[in-house]
Amino acid sequence: MSEKTKRRETGEPHYRPDFVDDLDATLRHAWACLARGVKDRRSPFHTPTIATLGTDGRPRMRTVVLRAVDTGARSLRFHTDQRGLKSEEIAADPRVAVHVYDARGKFQLRAEGMAQLHAGDALAQAAWDGSRMMSRACYATQPAPGTAIAAAGGFVLPEDEAAIVAGAANFSAVTITIAEIETLYLDHAGHRRARFRLDPDDHQAHWLVP
Numbered sequence: 001m002s003e004k005t006k007r008r009e010t011g012e013p014h015y016r017p018d019f020v021d022d023l024d025a026t027l028r029h030a031w032a033c034l035a036r037g038v039k040d041r042r043s044p045f046h047t048p049t050i051a052t053l054g055t056d057g058r059p060r061m062r063t064v065v066l067r068a069v070d071t072g073a074r075s076l077r078f079h080t081d082q083r084g085l086k087s088e089e090i091a092a093d094p095r096v097a098v099h100v101y102d103a104r105g106k107f108q109l110r111a112e113g114m115a116q117l118h119a120g121d122a123l124a125q126a127a128w129d130g131s132r133m134m135s136r137a138c139y140a141t142q143p144a145p146g147t148a149i150a151a152a153g154g155f156v157l158p159e160d161e162a163a164i165v166a167g168a169a170n171f172s173a174v175t176i177t178i179a180e181i182e183t184l185y186l187d188h189a190g191h192r193r194a195r196f197r198l199d200p201d202d203h204q205a206h207w208l209v210p
């Protein structure tokens with residue numbers, strides 16, 4: 001029996017999480033979802049979509065793995081190959097957008113912020129040191145990601161640990177400092193949409209018509 005049917009039969013009131021009518025709690029929920037996404041591989045927040053602006057001005061999106069969340073610094077981190085297109089796009093224009101939809105939680109998160117590429121600095125080194133060997137291997141692929149190849153398998157993966165370690169030169173950590181978060185909670189008893197401006201000197205929170 002579904003939860004919905006069970007509630008109908010027992011006369012239990014419709015479930016609404018506590019945060020839905022509370023702006024501060026909604027923002028805390030958004031950050032909690034992101035933080036959980038780092039640790040929980042099955043959470044939809046583990047693999048957010050990141051949009052950049054292409055150097056031709058077109059929007060471009062792709063999935064990444066969320067590696068770290070710092071609520072105090074309002075930042076997220078993911079890892080990428082410096083040779084990839086998104087690195088070039090972020091270097092040219094650091095404005096990015098983030099999107100996650102959690103169907104089970106009935107919660108959409110949209111965020112906007114500024115990305116920063118870290119390569120060869122202390123943050124990148126710590127991120128590399130904290131990565132598993134399996135994840136590191138991607139950065140040693142030859143030729144570079146996005147290169148057109150004649151056959152589907154026309155690329156080479158590193159064959160030993162030394163080759164994997166050499167891929168460190170291509171590794172970068174990208175941090176995104178979030179400026180704005182918009183949330184949408186779906187509920188037949190009334191959707192809830194909110195926007196948060198995260199400027200530490202001018203924090204703003206508003207409900208919006210869904």
Ligand SMILES: Cc1cc2nc3c(=O)[nH]c(=O)nc-3n(C[C@H](O)[C@H](O)[C@H](O)COP(=O)(O)O)c2cc1C
Nearest residue numbers: 047062063064065078079080081084085086087146
């Ligand atoms: C589940 C999943 C996780 C991914 N994680 C990453 C990631 O953490 N970093 C990354 O650069 N690409 C990741 N990718 C690949 C990107 O979505 C994308 O295809 C690739 O990075 C090329 O993007 P670009 O040409 O915009 O640089 C992931 C793809 C999937 C499907």
